[in-house]
Amino acid sequence: xxxxxxxxxxxxxxxxxxxxxxxxxxxxxxxxxxxxxxxxxxxxxxxxxxxxxxxxxxxxxxxxxxxxxxxxxxxxxxxxxxxxxxxxxxxxxxxxxxxxxxxxxxxxxxxxxxxxxxxxxxxxxxxxxxxxxxxxxxxxxxxxxxxxxxxxxxxx
Amino acid sequence: xxxxxxxxxxxxxxxxxxxxxxxxxxxxxxxxxxxxxxxxxxxxxxxxxxxxxxxxxxxxxxxxxxxxxxxxxxxxxxxxxxxxxxxxxxxxxxxxxxxxxxxxxxxxxxxxxxxxxxxxxxxxxxxxxxxxxxxxxxxxxxxxxxxxxxxxxxxxxxxxxxxxxxxxxxxxxxxxxxxxxxxxxxxxxxxxxxxxxxxxxxxxxxxxxxxxxxxxxxxxxxxxxxxxxxxxxxxxxxxxxxxxxxxxxxxxxxxxxxxxxxxxxxxxxxxxxxxxxxxxx
Numbered sequence: 001x002x003x004x005x006x007x008x009x010x011x012x013x014x015x016x017x018x019x020x021x022x023x024x025x026x027x028x029x030x031x032x033x034x035x036x037x038x039x040x041x042x043x044x045x046x047x048x049x050x051x052x053x054x055x056x057x058x059x060x061x062x063x064x065x066x067x068x069x070x071x072x073x074x075x076x077x078x079x080x081x082x083x084x085x086x087x088x089x090x091x092x093x094x095x096x097x098x099x100x101x102x103x104x105x106x107x108x109x110x111x112x113x114x115x116x117x118x119x120x121x122x123x124x125x126x127x128x129x130x131x132x133x134x135x136x137x138x139x140x141x142x143x144x145x146x147x148x149x150x151x152x153x154x155x156x
Numbered sequence: 157x158x159x160x161x162x163x164x165x166x167x168x169x170x171x172x173x174x175x176x177x178x179x180x181x182x183x184x185x186x187x188x189x190x191x192x193x194x195x196x197x198x199x200x201x202x203x204x205x206x207x208x209x210x211x212x213x214x215x216x217x218x219x220x221x222x223x224x225x226x227x228x229x230x231x232x233x234x235x236x237x238x239x240x241x242x243x244x245x246x247x248x249x250x251x252x253x254x255x256x257x258x259x260x261x262x263x264x265x266x267x268x269x270x271x272x273x274x275x276x277x278x279x280x281x282x283x284x285x286x287x288x289x290x291x292x293x294x295x296x297x298x299x300x301x302x303x304x305x306x307x308x309x310x311x312x313x314x315x316x317x318x319x320x321x322x323x324x325x326x327x328x329x330x331x332x333x334x335x336x337x338x339x340x341x342x343x344x345x346x347x348x349x350x351x352x353x354x355x356x357x358x359x360x361x362x363x364x365x366x367x368x369x370x371x372x373x374x375x376x377x378x379x380x381x382x383x384x385x386x387x388x389x390x391x392x393x394x395x396x397x398x399x400x401x402x403x404x405x406x407x408x409x410x411x412x413x414x415x416x417x418x419x420x421x422x423x424x425x426x427x428x429x430x431x432x433x434x435x436x437x
Contacts, residue, residue, distance in 0.1 A: 014393055014394060014397055016379075016397050016398075016400075016401045018374075018375040018376040018379050018401070018404065019374070019375050019376065021374055021375065021376030021377075022376070023376055023379050023380060023383070023397065023400075025383070025389070025393050025397055027393060030389075030390050032380055032383045032384070032389070033380075034374075034376040034377050034379070034380040035376070036374075036376070116377060116380060118380055118383065118384045120383065120384070120386075120389045120390055121384060121385070121386075121389070121390075122390060130249070130252060134245055134248060134249065135230075135237075135238035135239060135240035135242075135245045135246055135248075135249050136238065136249075137235070137236045137237055137238060137239065143286055143287065153227070153238070153239040153240060154240065154245075
């Protein structure tokens with residue numbers, strides 16, 4: 001284990017800004033993420049050259065308020081969990097969320113980083129399902145996920 | 157496919173809907189008029205020979221023999237979609253599969269799984285999966301004077317405008333899976349024609365006895381909810397994200413658990429009116 005060096009954001013993801021949030025779609029994993037303002041700002045600064053303390057200083061300048069390094073480390077942990085950073089060759093030391101929150105204190109000057117994720121559905125998952133008693137050819141078509149393929153060819 | 161091609165096909169039709177070309181062929185004459193109302197709204201006849209998906213409906217003919225059921229079979233290309241003794245059920249399967257395929261394959265529009273109504277020149281969108289209560293809420297909104305756009309798909313163009321997909325509402329009675337079809341006009345409402353900008357997206361699910369106390373969502377969170385209900389995000393991620401970006405530009409998002417639809421519907425329309433007033437002052 002070693003301390004975080006200079007994290008690098010993955011560039012093979014699609015992203016769009018929605019106000020000060022960023023929606024990121026991971027093409028490889030088929031997962032969508034919504035980064036709140038702090039997580040988004042930290043992610044944009046992950047260029048592989050800046051260390052966490054440098055990111056914290058830059059963020060402080062951008063947001064005109066003091067951003068603790070712990071906030072950046074919390075953001076980086078969440079970004080790493082969401083696979084939005086290039087994986088480091090050597091595993092890095094992680095900060096427990098509880099420890100981080102204790103160190104940040106109640107009166108943090110910035111919004112804590114937050115990433116919400118969803119797995120993008122396949123078209124079949126998105127579509128309305130076939131109802132009870134209606135014809136089907138496979139389990140996946142039915143609302144109940146049960147198609148009687150042997151006898152009636154209807155959803156159970 | 158060659159085996160299917162060798163059958164005697166009595167009638168065939170090539171159609172285009174939202175830029176997707178599909179073909180339907182049937183082995184008995186006189187059946188196509190029953191197929192036409194099941195095609196995606198706004199479809200047109202196409203004269204192209206090559207289609208992206210070919211439906212073959214093999215209607216069982218001849219006398220039934222004792223101990224043997226004669227089944228009608230629907231194929232999409234070579235894949236069996238439905239096999240049933242009741243022709244109506246097989247036709248319903250054709251409608252479901254064709255609509256789903258159109259939603260998935262079109263690159264002209266982005267399809268979201270959602271109910272949509274028009275209200276004061278804006279679209280109110282209810283994204284949600286099957287059995288989340290979209291249609292019930294849409295029906296209630298129509299009762300309160302909203303215009304019908306769809307109970308199944310929000311169809312979004314490049315500018316982020318929502319187009320109608322006004323197929324008959326499939327209402328599940330008595331909490332069962334079985335649906336009864338109603339036209340908007342049959343329910344006393346009008347169907348929308350003009351594409352509308354989205355004014356509000358309501359993410360909700362039904363829970364018996366729940367009180368409707370929605371919380372607002374940020375634009376990013378709201379867009380993520382829409383992404384979770386988009387058909388082609390895996391196959392067309394660039395277009396989907398771009399259209400969602402345009403769609404949510406002037407929209408608000410609310411999320412909550414609702415009880416009975418009439419309470420939520422009235423609250424949603426009030427909220428929409430209040431927002432409209434706020435914007436005009």
